[in-house]
Amino acid sequence: MVSKETPTTTITDAAKAAINAQLSADEKIELYRKMVRIRRFEERSLRAYQSKKIGGFLHLYIGQEAVAVGACSLMGEHDHVITAYRDHGHAIAVGMETGPLMAELYGKVTGCSKGKGGSMHYFAPDKNYWGGHGIVGGQIPLGTGLAYGVKYQGKKGSAMAFMGDGAVNQGAVHEAMNLAGLWDLPCVFVIENNRYSMGTSQIRSSAGPGLAERAAGYGIHWAKCLGHDVYEVRACLNDCLELARNESKPSVVEIDTYRYRGHSVADPDKTYRTRDEIDEYRKNKDPIAVFQRELSDEGVLNEDLIKEIDTAAREEAEKAATFAEESPFPTPADIQRDVYWETDHPEQRTSKGRLFFS
Amino acid sequence: MPEITYREAVRHALAEELERDENVVLMGEEVAQFNGAYKVSEGLLEKFGPKRIVDTPITEAGFIGTGIGASMLGIRPVMELMFWSFYSVAFDQILNNAANVRYMSGGLINCPIVIRGPANGGTNVGATHSHTPENVLANHPGVKVVVPATPADAKGLLKSAIRDNDPVFFLENTMLYGLKGEVSEDKDLLIPLGVADVKREGTDLTIVTYGRSVLHSLEAAEKLAKEEKINVEVVDLRSIRPLDIDTVLKSVAKTHRVLIVEEQKPFASVGTQLGFMIQEEAFDQLDAPIIRVTTIDAPAIYSPPVEVEQLPNVDRVYTAALQAVKS
Numbered sequence: 001m002v003s004k005e006t007p008t009t010t011i012t013d014a015a016k017a018a019i020n021a022q023l024s025a026d027e028k029i030e031l032y033r034k035m036v037r038i039r040r041f042e043e044r045s046l047r048a049y050q051s052k053k054i055g056g057f058l059h060l061y062i063g064q065e066a067v068a069v070g071a072c073s074l075m076g077e078h079d080h081v082i083t084a085y086r087d088h089g090h091a092i093a094v095g096m097e098t099g100p101l102m103a104e105l106y107g108k109v110t111g112c113s114k115g116k117g118g119s120m121h122y123f124a125p126d127k128n129y130w131g132g133h134g135i136v137g138g139q140i141p142l143g144t145g146l147a148y149g150v151k152y153q154g155k156k157g158s159a160m161a162f163m164g165d166g167a168v169n170q171g172a173v174h175e176a177m178n179l180a181g182l183w184d185l186p187c188v189f190v191i192e193n194n195r196y197s198m199g200t201s202q203i204r205s206s207a208g209p210g211l212a213e214r215a216a217g218y219g220i221h222w223a224k225c226l227g228h229d230v231y232e233v234r235a236c237l238n239d240c241l242e243l244a245r246n247e248s249k250p251s252v253v254e255i256d257t258y259r260y261r262g263h264s265v266a267d268p269d270k271t272y273r274t275r276d277e278i279d280e281y282r283k284n285k286d287p288i289a290v291f292q293r294e295l296s297d298e299g300v301l302n303e304d305l306i307k308e309i310d311t312a313a314r315e316e317a318e319k320a321a322t323f324a325e326e327s328p329f330p331t332p333a334d335i336q337r338d339v340y341w342e343t344d345h346p347e348q349r350t351s352k353g354r355l356f357f358s
Numbered sequence: 359m360p361e362i363t364y365r366e367a368v369r370h371a372l373a374e375e376l377e378r379d380e381n382v383v384l385m386g387e388e389v390a391q392f393n394g395a396y397k398v399s400e401g402l403l404e405k406f407g408p409k410r411i412v413d414t415p416i417t418e419a420g421f422i423g424t425g426i427g428a429s430m431l432g433i434r435p436v437m438e439l440m441f442w443s444f445y446s447v448a449f450d451q452i453l454n455n456a457a458n459v460r461y462m463s464g465g466l467i468n469c470p471i472v473i474r475g476p477a478n479g480g481t482n483v484g485a486t487h488s489h490t491p492e493n494v495l496a497n498h499p500g501v502k503v504v505v506p507a508t509p510a511d512a513k514g515l516l517k518s519a520i521r522d523n524d525p526v527f528f529l530e531n532t533m534l535y536g537l538k539g540e541v542s543e544d545k546d547l548l549i550p551l552g553v554a555d556v557k558r559e560g561t562d563l564t565i566v567t568y569g570r571s572v573l574h575s576l577e578a579a580e581k582l583a584k585e586e587k588i589n590v591e592v593v594d595l596r597s598i599r600p601l602d603i604d605t606v607l608k609s610v611a612k613t614h615r616v617l618i619v620e621e622q623k624p625f626a627s628v629g630t631q632l633g634f635m636i637q638e639e640a641f642d643q644l645d646a647p648i649i650r651v652t653t654i655d656a657p658a659i660y661s662p663p664v665e666v667e668q669l670p671n672v673d674r675v676y677t678a679a680l681q682a683v684k685s
Contacts (some may be wrong), residue, residue, distance in 0.1 A: 024460070058610075080431075082427075086575050111464070112464070113462060113463050113464035114460055114465070114467070115463030115464075116461055116463075116464050117462040117463060117464065121407055121462040121463065121642050123462070123463035123464075123466050123467060124466070125430070125463075125466050125467055130427075130430060131462070131463065131467075132462075132463075133449055133454075133455070134454070135454050136456065136672075138450050138454055140423075140449065141419060141420050141421075141422070141423020141424050142423055142424075142425060142427035142430070142455060143427060144420070144423070144427060145422045145423060145424040145426055145428040145429070145430070145431075145562065146427045146428070146430065146431055147427075148424055148427065148428045149427070149428040149430075149431030149432065149539035150431070150435070151434055152409070152428065153431070153432075153433075159427075171419065171491070172419045172450070172451070174425070174541070175415075175417035175419055175420025175421070175423075176423065178415065178417065178420065179414070179415070179417070179420050179421065179424055182415065211478075241657060242542070244375075280461065284623015302536070305422070309544060311662060337465070338460060338461050338464055338465035339499045339500050340460070340499075340500060340524045341459055341460065341468050341470075341523035341524050341548060342522075342523065342524055344465055350518065350521070350522065350548075350550060350551075351502070351518070351550050351552045351597075351600050352550050352551070352552040352553045352600065352602065353551070353552020353553060353554075353597065353600030353601050353602040353603070353604075354552070354600055354601050354602075354603055354604075355499075355502075355552075355599060356600075356601070356602045357499065357598065
């Protein structure tokens with residue numbers, strides 16, 4: 001029986017790593033602010049869900065904020081991100097506005113995907129953010145494709161392809177890792193190991209000594225780090241991104257993190273883990289509390305600023321909810337828009353015949 | 359016009375579009391060093407180099423997904439499936455990513471990809487290698503499905519497919535690769551998707567068909583004209599989605615009788631859709647029930663002489679056409 005305990009980290013004193021040492025006080029505050037904004041946004045969305053304003057699934061990212069914020073803060077002009085259905089954190093981290101994000105949850109036409117995607121399908125190609133994908137592991141080949149595109153176009157960039165620990169057992173993920181290794185694609189496969197794929201703990205789903213270790217079979221660089229410390233996430237991923245940008249080499253990173261809520265808010269979360277386990281993590285490893293302490297010790301944050309950031313994040317979330325509430329739903333005519341490029345650009349239409357609904 | 363094979367026509371279309379647009383790449387199993395499992399891409403590696411002509415491992419979900427991801431960034435990949443039968447291995451990527459991404463993103467993301475390769479039975483390779491998935495593919499809004507029957511159509515339609523901004527699934531028929539026909543050398547010869555072609559004019563019966571069945575239908579029509587003085591019109595759909603139902607209806611208004619011939623199993627097939635649309639939009643024009651010739655409803659049999667009988671053939675089309683005209 002192999003141990004499935006917390007992955008070990010090789011990073012010591014991440015705050016002093018060059019990529020973090022160069023951060024200004026304002027940049028550190030911005031990292032902190034983004035994490036708080038994600039949490040308040042999601043808490044507000046949960047309330048909206050409970051009052052039945054939101055349909056479908058709502059997979060909350062609460063507890064994992066340092067991963068998306070740390071990773072996306074490293075993005076340059078030619079770095080791209082793609083993720084799975086637990087995508088709110090990444091969307092805010094890449095700079096999407098919370099109004100259209102909340103409106104998307106409400107199924108409103110002002111949503112980032114015009115009410116057509118929902119919680120699991122956020123996209124912002126103008127921010128190099130390619131979603132938001134609902135099939136476990138299905139987005140990972142697309143991530144290698146983004147990396148392929150970056151390399152093909154001769155850009156110095158990368159693609160970060162995020163997945164959960166459950167996705168690592170999907171065949172498509174391994175096909176993608178193999179291709180990235182074979183073709184030297186600048187792809188960083190980021191496993192957000194929150195320990196549970198839906199209600200199945202990792203110990204019941206994954207063979208072998210760990211998840212990142214599987215990269216060794218493809219000859220790909222791999223690393224592990226702790227995900228509750230945004231400095232550590234940045235230090236670890238920065239190495240991988242530099243490898244991608246400078247040498248066009250892929251890597252696999254397993255980030256140990258934790259979600260406080262159930263798989264989705266429809267999951268009562270009572271059968272597969274204990275309350276004590278959640279409380280223990282929340283008490284000792286909450287990413288926002290950890291960073292708050294760190295920045296307070298550094299003299300970057302003080303009580304007033306902490307309060308101000310929190311109040312602003314709550315107000316922003318409330319404003320997003322109001323925007324969503326007041327926005328219109330799509331009309332039945334919208335159902336058949338955005339299906340084909342061609343039907344959305346009738347003046348440039350080249351093909352004839354019926355596409356069946358036009 | 360020079361006479362070339364269907365295989366060469368596909369190759370010429372690929373070469374011309376690779377030449378025209380540096381964002382076009384050809385990717386798939388054995389397409390480069392091996393010159394293609396069916397030799398469609400012969401010589402392309404030599405001409406365009408390994409950056410543009412890319413061999414992949416045998417991992418359909420992985421490489422089709424990679425092509426889709428690259429297409430989102432503005433690359434225009436042409437992905438070769440060694441057999442269209444293997445679409446099932448990559449179906450999550452084809453359906454959930456290529457077909458859905460534009461819609462789920464509210465129109466923010468385009469996916470200008472072509473997935474192409476040989477489809478259909480007739481080569482005695484059994485059930486796993488003889489799929490005809492055009493009905494399954496066409497069931498998904500967001501994609502286009504093209505099925506050329508002649509070398510000229512293969513070239514003109516593939517060039518249009520590569521320039522199209524939506525995902526296009528291009529189904530070549532394995533049995534047609536050696537077929538010869540006249541093909542223009544015009545580098546901008548584009549046949550728009552969704553325009554049916556009346557391959558033979560007639561007055562007594564409309565055969566609506568596509569793919570290899572076009573050839574069987576034309577041969578049966580010649581025989582009917584000679585032996586029975588029956589004048590058959592043959593409408594080749596060329597693309598399933600978009601579908602040129604207007605050309606079909608125009609023909610029905612002329613002949614008032616319809617036979618559908620498709621190399622496909624009959625349940626929930628393209629012919630099923632066609633039959634419904636014809637009765638919906640031209641019921642008053644019909645003098646007789648619509649009938650059809652399909653693949654006999656079973657997985658593809660291996661046994662060579664029996665597989666010939668399982669698929670539509672000239673005799674079956676001839677007999678059904680006689681029935682359609684005399685009923």
